[in-house]
Amino acid sequence: MGRKSFRGGIHPPEQKSFAEDIPIQNLPLPERVIIPLQQHIGAPAEPVVEKGDAVKTGQIIGKASKFVSLPVHASISGTVVSVNKRPHPLGTDLLAIEIEGDGANSWKRLPKDEDVSKLSAEDKKKRILDAGIAGLGGATFPTHVKLTPPPEKPIDTLIINGVECEPYLTADHRLMLEKPNEILAGARIMADILKSKKIIIGIEDNKLDAIRLLRKKTRRFKTISVLSLSVKYPQGGEKQLIKAATGREVPAGRLPMDVGCVVQNVGTAFAVHQAVTQQRPLIERIVTVTGTGINSPKNCRVRIGTPVADLISFCGGYTSDDVKLISGGPMMGISQWTDTIPVIKGTSGILVMKGSDVETQEEQPCISCARCVDICPMRLTPNKIATFVEYKRLSDAKENRIYDCMECGSCSFICPAKRHLVQYIKLGKALCSTL
Amino acid sequence: MDFSLLSALIVLGGLGLLFGAGLAVASRAFAVFKDPRVERVEEALPGANCGACGAPGCAGFAEGVVDGNYPVSGCTVGGAEVTEAVALIMGTEAGDVSSCVAVVNCRGDKEACPDRAIYHGIQDCRAAMLVDDGSKGCVYGCLGLGTCVAACPFNAMIMSENGLPVVIEALCTGCGECVKACPRDIMQLMPTDQIVFMGCKSQDFGKAVKSVCKVGCIGCSLCANPKTTAEGLITMEGKLPKIHYDLVKDPWGDLENAVNKCPTKSFGIRGKVPEPLVKEEEFPVT
Numbered sequence: 055m056g057r058k059s060f061r062g063g064i065h066p067p068e069q070k071s072f073a074e075d076i077p078i079q080n081l082p083l084p085e086r087v088i089i090p091l092q093q094h095i096g097a098p099a100e101p102v103v104e105k106g107d108a109v110k111t112g113q114i115i116g117k118a119s120k121f122v123s124l125p126v127h128a129s130i131s132g133t134v135v136s137v138n139k140r141p142h143p144l145g146t147d148l149l150a151i152e153i154e155g156d157g158a159n160s161w162k163r164l165p166k167d168e169d170v171s172k173l174s175a176e177d178k179k180k181r182i183l184d185a186g187i188a189g190l191g192g193a194t195f196p197t198h199v200k201l202t203p204p205p206e207k208p209i210d211t212l213i214i215n216g217v218e219c220e221p222y223l224t225a226d227h228r229l230m231l232e233k234p235n236e237i238l239a240g241a242r243i244m245a246d247i248l249k250s251k252k253i254i255i256g257i258e259d260n261k262l263d264a265i266r267l268l269r270k271k272t273r274r275f276k277t278i279s280v281l282s283l284s285v286k287y288p289q290g291g292e293k294q295l296i297k298a299a300t301g302r303e304v305p306a307g308r309l310p311m312d313v314g315c316v317v318q319n320v321g322t323a324f325a326v327h328q329a330v331t332q333q334r335p336l337i338e339r340i341v342t343v344t345g346t347g348i349n350s351p352k353n354c355r356v357r358i359g360t361p362v363a364d365l366i367s368f369c370g371g372y373t374s375d376d377v378k379l380i381s382g383g384p385m386m387g388i389s390q391w392t393d394t395i396p397v398i399k400g401t402s403g404i405l406v407m408k409g410s411d412v413e414t415q416e417e418q419p420c421i422s423c424a425r426c427v428d429i430c431p432m433r434l435t436p437n438k439i440a441t442f443v444e445y446k447r448l449s450d451a452k453e454n455r456i457y458d459c460m461e462c463g464s465c466s467f468i469c470p471a472k473r474h475l476v477q478y479i480k481l482g483k484a485l486c487s488t489l
Numbered sequence: 490m491d492f493s494l495l496s497a498l499i500v501l502g503g504l505g506l507l508f509g510a511g512l513a514v515a516s517r518a519f520a521v522f523k524d525p526r527v528e529r530v531e532e533a534l535p536g537a538n539c540g541a542c543g544a545p546g547c548a549g550f551a552e553g554v555v556d557g558n559y560p561v562s563g564c565t566v567g568g569a570e571v572t573e574a575v576a577l578i579m580g581t582e583a584g585d586v587s588s589c590v591a592v593v594n595c596r597g598d599k600e601a602c603p604d605r606a607i608y609h610g611i612q613d614c615r616a617a618m619l620v621d622d623g624s625k626g627c628v629y630g631c632l633g634l635g636t637c638v639a640a641c642p643f644n645a646m647i648m649s650e651n652g653l654p655v656v657i658e659a660l661c662t663g664c665g666e667c668v669k670a671c672p673r674d675i676m677q678l679m680p681t682d683q684i685v686f687m688g689c690k691s692q693d694f695g696k697a698v699k700s701v702c703k704v705g706c707i708g709c710s711l712c713a714n715p716k717t718t719a720e721g722l723i724t725m726e727g728k729l730p731k732i733h734y735d736l737v738k739d740p741w742g743d744l745e746n747a748v749n750k751c752p753t754k755s756f757g758i759r760g761k762v763p764e765p766l767v768k769e770e771e772f773p774v775t
Contacts, residue, residue, distance in 0.1 A: 484615065
């Protein structure tokens with residue numbers, strides 16, 4: 055079995071054992087939720103409720119404002135207590151709707167089930183949009199946009215991303231083990247919409263049980279294949295996964311649809327199935343709570359908007375007073391200063407590190423060893439770009455394709471001088487956009 | 490005399506005369522007029538090429554002044570002296586020259602406004618703001634990583650141990666590079682003949698300010714009250730008071746009441762650098 059992969063990449067310690075074998079548990083209904091209006095890439099949703107309004111679970115509380123935008127839904131029933139700026143996992147305070155729950159979890163009435171096979175592709179896409187589904191792998195790009203390629207770019211392969219290459223995280227792994235039928239059904243719905251003939255499910259081979267299970271389930275489908283991929287970071291990057299699964303390279307500055315591919319996360323496939331067959335909006339997701347700083351790591355099914363503090367206390371609390379909290383995985387996640395932030399659609403994990411486990415080393419000058427150049431999965435020169443940004447030579451940074459960087463963090467991981475390469479690149483992008 | 494020697498002289502001399510004539514014609518026909526004032530203005534400028542005037546450098550500013558694109562008082566760095574010299578060359582009036590000095594509009598040092606998290610990363614305020622909006626307790630406050638200090642072309646700023654930058658006024662020329670560099674708009678230019686300034690930028694409500702900072706303005710508007718200061722001297726803009734310097738006649742006397750009555754001591758007083766921060770003999774403060 056030849057294992058396929060891409061050029062470059064690193065192999066950080068996997069650390070999946072914390073929560074790998076722990077089945078998904080439902081988090082008790084939160085008392086209050088904070089639902090940000092910006093949980094996806096694109097224009098934020100516009101609030102359609104006011105302070106004092108009673109809302110039901112699944113009701114739309116923010117409507118999509120543009121094509122690249124998504125509605126947000128109430129994830130519990132109760133009363134809107136405020137529409138205000140609140141701490142957001144992405145950093146700055148953003149507008150959010152706070153709902154105090156009534157504990158009843160009474161749902162908005164869902165329409166009766168229809169025969170899904172009779173629905174047209176447009177109807178299915180409408181349901182996906184109405185359910186507010188964003189890419190659940192973490193990038194949170196609106197799914198209905200990805201499923202609407204221009205007619206001159208036919209899609210022949212749908213790739214389902216079950217790679218989960220971020221260390222520590224196990225949410226997708228558990229979902230594949232527990233809901234394989236729904237994931238496959240969701241994948242076939244998306245393939246129907248795209249009229250693509252082939253479905254490839256990519257899984258890293260440190261999840262052999264998931265590979266085995268999905269192979270068994272897909273034996274009778276000729277169009278679906280399960281691909282075992284070598285364990286390497288960032289194998290789950292969209293462009294890296296396309297290269298590994300199909301051998302095609304997405305040119306710089308282009309999109310997967312330019313090479314006839316669309317990549318969707320397994321969590322997204324599950325949500326699509328829920329949305330299209332039952333018209334259930336996206337109001338919950340699987341979150342891995344893990345790391346050395348948490349007493350009992352778990353995989354939880356969490357309502358969107360649940361404060362992270364609730365999750366932490368459900369998982370036994372912090373192991374010490376001094377912890378580092380990261381929303382997402384260790385490679386691409388964003389460290390947080392407070393646990394009052396809510397879980398949003400893109401929160402695949404909450405990583406808690408014990409303070410004493412956090413190693414901080416002083417930044418040294420670049421020694422031009424070019425290890426970052428060797429491992430950069432996008433074939434960039436991170437050392438050069440970072441130095442250009444440091445000395446404010448932004449046009450040179452642009453010439454070295456700063457915008458092609460996907461901020462996977464491999465260069466910062468490998469750098470022997472401990473340079474903050476990704477932060478420089480992020481800074482450079484921010485400075486370039488203000489020029 | 491040998492004829493060959495003579496012919497060489499004639500040929501080379503003739504060529505020389507021919508080229509000379511050509512050059513003389515070209516210098517007339519293709520002459521580019523350069524205003525002699527440009528050179529004189531450039532000589533009068535400080536020559537620091539700091540770019541505070543908006544031109545790429547002193548030469549650019551000199552050309553701009555002569556072309557009328559910049560006012561004669563455009564060089565804030567040179568102050569009254571340079572402006573007068575430039576005005577003399579240009580044959581205009583220097584007018585009222587107000588020179589500026591940079592002040593730090595945040596008084597929340599490490600003690601008054603403690604950090605909410607520990608930041609490890611690039612020591613640059615703009616970079617720090619990419620990570621959760623900075624580690625400072627107040628999201629309007631000075632991050633204290635010294636982007637302004639690094640931007641100062643005149644070495645007129647230092648970062649104190651308390652986490653706030655200090656302007657060495659003797660060296661500050663009011664060029665405004667620090668104002669441009671600060672991502673939180675903490676640095677501000679104020680007229681040199683004034684001494685009181687607002688030392689807070691927070692647009693939050695009083696309760697939220699109190700929870701993160703001891704010296705942050707809570708927006709009580711006591712200073713803007715006509716009983717405290719003459720009407721119009723201080724007005725509230727949003728949740729912060731604004732001092733209208735053009736109306737202040739007596740820089741200290743007019744505003745003394747406001748400074749003393751402020752319950753949070755949010756006003757800053759120029760030239761008053763707390764003792765442990767800077768030793769006066771090291772950095773003379775005017």
